[in-house]
Amino acid sequence: MTRVAFVTGGAGGIGQAICKRLADANFRVASSYIAAERETALKWQEASKGAGYDYVLVEGDVSNFESSAAIVREVEQQLGPIEVLVNCAGITRDGTFRKMTEDQWKAVIGVNLNGVFNVTRQVINGMIDRGYGRIVNISSMNGQKGQFGQSNYSASKAGIHGFTMSLAQEVASKGITVNSVSPGYIGTSMVMAIAEEIRNKIVAQIPVGRMGTPEEVGAVVVFLAGEDAGYITGANITMNGGQHMQF
Numbered sequence: 437m438t439r440v441a442f443v444t445g446g447a448g449g450i451g452q453a454i455c456k457r458l459a460d461a462n463f464r465v466a467s468s469y470i471a472a473e474r475e476t477a478l479k480w481q482e483a484s485k486g487a488g489y490d491y492v493l494v495e496g497d498v499s500n501f502e503s504s505a506a507i508v509r510e511v512e513q514q515l516g517p518i519e520v521l522v523n524c525a526g527i528t529r530d531g532t533f534r535k536m537t538e539d540q541w542k543a544v545i546g547v548n549l550n551g552v553f554n555v556t557r558q559v560i561n562g563m564i565d566r567g568y569g570r571i572v573n574i575s576s577m578n579g580q581k582g583q584f585g586q587s588n589y590s591a592s593k594a595g596i597h598g599f600t601m602s603l604a605q606e607v608a609s610k611g612i613t614v615n616s617v618s619p620g621y622i623g624t625s626m627v628m629a630i631a632e633e634i635r636n637k638i639v640a641q642i643p644v645g646r647m648g649t650p651e652e653v654g655a656v657v658v659f660l661a662g663e664d665a666g667y668i669t670g671a672n673i674t675m676n677g678g679q680h681m682q683f
């Protein structure tokens with residue numbers, strides 16, 4: 437049986453690798469993107485098709501509850517019930533707090549945290565009714581340790597952990613697991629576009645001696661999305677090359 441997996445923000449740097457890994461693991465994969473990134477998303481869909489990956493791709497805004505409902509309806513019409521949800525859509529609007537605008541704050545909380553509520557809320561009752569589900573929320577190392585200039589982003593990503601642990605408790609007896617993954621620096625094209633000198637300074641702080649790859653994030657997500665991970669719930673998997681260790 438091939439299960440249906442839906443990845444929000446799947447056309448992004450990390451999302452693309454998650455989609456590919458899920459498809460390689462025999463999931464039927466759907467993804468969503470925000471209208472402003474339509475061109476990039478459609479190009480990715482086309483290129484993926486050429487490489488043998490046929491993703492369902494839906495446009496919508498996860499920071500909007502109605503739009504999230506429409507996205508999920510569309511995915512389920514095309515592929516059937518969503519059994520795996522990966523909340524990956526995320527944005528940054530960095531700035532020191534003393535200069536942070538209300539717009540910067542609300543935009544980041546709206547996508548990164550409200551978006552997780554908006555989309556998960558659409559799929560949770562179906563998962564409960566069917567007695568099976570896997571929810572994986574992409575958080576961040578900066579949600580664990582904080583980061584200068586990212587009070588909005590760190591708050592949104594830390595909020596994901598509270599959400600993950602609470603929902604995990606509510607649905608544990610229904611065959612549904614809820615976990616988060618907290619990557620440190622991942623070498624997406626955006627990060628790799630940072631000047632080499634600055635990247636070298638970042639890497640010097642990472643014990644493993646390099647940035648992570650989107651594929652490595654994808655591998656962790658696929659593991660959590662699988663049936664073998666049924667005893668892992670309410671967990672946060674850190675993957676940061678040893679930059680921030682916690683237990």
Ligand code: NAD
Pocket residue numbers: 444445446447448449450451468469470473496497498499523524525526527547574575576577618619620621622623624626627
């Ligand atoms: P990215 O910008 O490449 O991708 C983000 C995706 O989110 C895009 O596909 C975009 O269309 C989508 N998106 C943005 N706003 C949206 C909205 N309102 N509604 C629907 N979709 C929306 O970013 P990325 O680097 O691939 O990051 C993916 C996730 O991983 C994010 O949650 C990010 O916070 C997290 N993360 C990234 C890193 C890193 O080093 N790149 C590290 C830790 C965590």
